[in-house]
Amino acid sequence: MLKRARELVRRGQSEAALTLARAHAQTAGDPASRLALGRVLLLANQPAAAARVFETLAAETPDLPGVADALAAAWRRDARYAEAVALAAAAADPGPQLLYEAAMSLAALGEAEPALAAFDRGLGMEPTLAAAWFGAAGPALEVGGFAAAIDRLQRALACPGAAGRYWAPLWALKRLSGDAAGAETVFAAHLAGHPRRRPLADSLAALLPAAIPAARVFGLSAPLLRHALTAAAVPGLVIEFGVRRGTSIAVLAAAAVQEVHGFDSFEGLPEAWGSAPQGVLTTGRCLPAVAGNVRLHAGWFADTVAPVLAAHPGPLRLANIDSDLYSSAKTVLDALGPRLVPGSVLVFDEMIGNRHWRDHEWKAWHEHAAATGRRWEAFAVGPFTKQVAIRVVE
Numbered sequence: 001m002l003k004r005a006r007e008l009v010r011r012g013q014s015e016a017a018l019t020l021a022r023a024h025a026q027t028a029g030d031p032a033s034r035l036a037l038g039r040v041l042l043l044a045n046q047p048a049a050a051a052r053v054f055e056t057l058a059a060e061t062p063d064l065p066g067v068a069d070a071l072a073a074a075w076r077r078d079a080r081y082a083e084a085v086a087l088a089a090a091a092a093d094p095g096p097q098l099l100y101e102a103a104m105s106l107a108a109l110g111e112a113e114p115a116l117a118a119f120d121r122g123l124g125m126e127p128t129l130a131a132a133w134f135g136a137a138g139p140a141l142e143v144g145g146f147a148a149a150i151d152r153l154q155r156a157l158a159c160p161g162a163a164g165r166y167w168a169p170l171w172a173l174k175r176l177s178g179d180a181a182g183a184e185t186v187f188a189a190h191l192a193g194h195p196r197r198r199p200l201a202d203s204l205a206a207l208l209p210a211a212i213p214a215a216r217v218f219g220l221s222a223p224l225l226r227h228a229l230t231a232a233a234v235p236g237l238v239i240e241f242g243v244r245r246g247t248s249i250a251v252l253a254a255a256a257v258q259e260v261h262g263f264d265s266f267e268g269l270p271e272a273w274g275s276a277p278q279g280v281l282t283t284g285r286c287l288p289a290v291a292g293n294v295r296l297h298a299g300w301f302a303d304t305v306a307p308v309l310a311a312h313p314g315p316l317r318l319a320n321i322d323s324d325l326y327s328s329a330k331t332v333l334d335a336l337g338p339r340l341v342p343g344s345v346l347v348f349d350e351m352i353g354n355r356h357w358r359d360h361e362w363k364a365w366h367e368h369a370a371a372t373g374r375r376w377e378a379f380a381v382g383p384f385t386k387q388v389a390i391r392v393v394e
């Protein structure tokens with residue numbers, strides 16, 4: 001069943017895959033078929049629903065093989081990182097998959113060294129887990145710099161069945177560390193003839209002419225956000241567009257030492273984004289617990305942003321635009337336009353690296369800059385996280 005459901009999801013028929021998995025779980029009724037249903041929900045990009053299935057299973061049959069791994073995966077995909085980490089920490093004998101989920105969650109929380117330690121513990125048990133070598137490259141970049149991250153990527157690529165998409169980050173790190181010849185070799189051998197592997201290389205190459213020579217390169221989201229905030233010297237508003245469960249706004253709130261505004265529908269994306277369907281990333285209208293200096297504004301940007309800006313005059317210090325879609329970024333940029341001054345910083349969370357990079361944040365920003373004649377420069381980039389931080393120059 002799982003194989004057939006996976007094939008249906010791959011062909012874009014998620015509803016058919018879910019119908020199949022639900023029917024199977026109902027007929028068989030055993031824990032294994034419910035585990036399979038949860039896995040199909042995860043494949044269909046419904047991590048919250050998958051988590052509910054796995055939570056029940058874990059409570060009823062905690063010794064079911066794979067249930068802890070599956071629950072940690074669902075929590076991580078649902079941005080419940082701390083819970084995934086705690087699950088692994090509480091396990092008497094966590095296996096490589098559970099350690100992988102914990103490591104990825106620690107990386108998402110910006111905990112580079114603990115993430116590396118968890119990746120390495122899992123890799124000690126399963127040394128050919130390509131995804132773990134790859135996942136470790138971002139934290140390794142934070143802890144050990146370019147050479148350490150490149151080493152992780154090369155180890156990932158040496159694993160049997162390594163994904164072709166690992167080549168572009170290797171190209172990126174070589175290019176960004178000044179090894180132009182090494183980057184060229186990787187490009188010619190592994191990217192030039194493989195358009196599907198290339199979005200990161202193509203988008204980064206398009207960005208670099210706008211980047212300052214001293215642009216910083218980050219392996220994780222949190223340190224890039226902290227750096228962007230430090231670089232945002234203009235006194236003014238700090239805002240996040242796209243809060244979800246509050247991971248990045250917690251970083252901004254801790255570093256900003258001022259009020260931080262967070263906007264989100266908490267209903268997920270209003271439109272499909274690439275292969276992600278409308279409604280993905282929803283928290284079911286549940287607002288996250290946030291620090292005392294955060295003000296949350298629940299609703300669609302088109303309804304919420306203008307009144308809040310009207311009540312808070314003055315320039316923009318920093319906006320973290322993490323709402324994925326062109327339409328959302330355009331709404332935000334149209335509203336923020338008059339508040340941008342030289343020195344204002346915008347962090348785009350998904351500007352590079354995706355298959356559809358030209359159609360969303362990239363497009364909204366370039367259209368805005370062209371229409372307003374604003375000059376800008378990129379001063380930080382995250383080849384793994386896809387973030388780009390830019391500063392308005394004029």
Ligand SMILES: C[S@@+](CC[C@H](N)C(=O)[O-])C[C@H]1O[C@@H](n2cnc3c(N)ncnc32)[C@H](O)[C@@H]1O
Pocket residue numbers: 079241242243244245246247248249263264265266267268269270281282299300301302322323324325327328
């Ligand atoms: C990628 S998530 C944000 C992730 C978050 N920054 C974090 O640290 O986990 C994108 C969020 O943008 C929100 N969003 C996207 N477009 C929106 C819009 N037009 N109005 C309101 N919320 C929107 C979605 O509800 C979703 O929670």
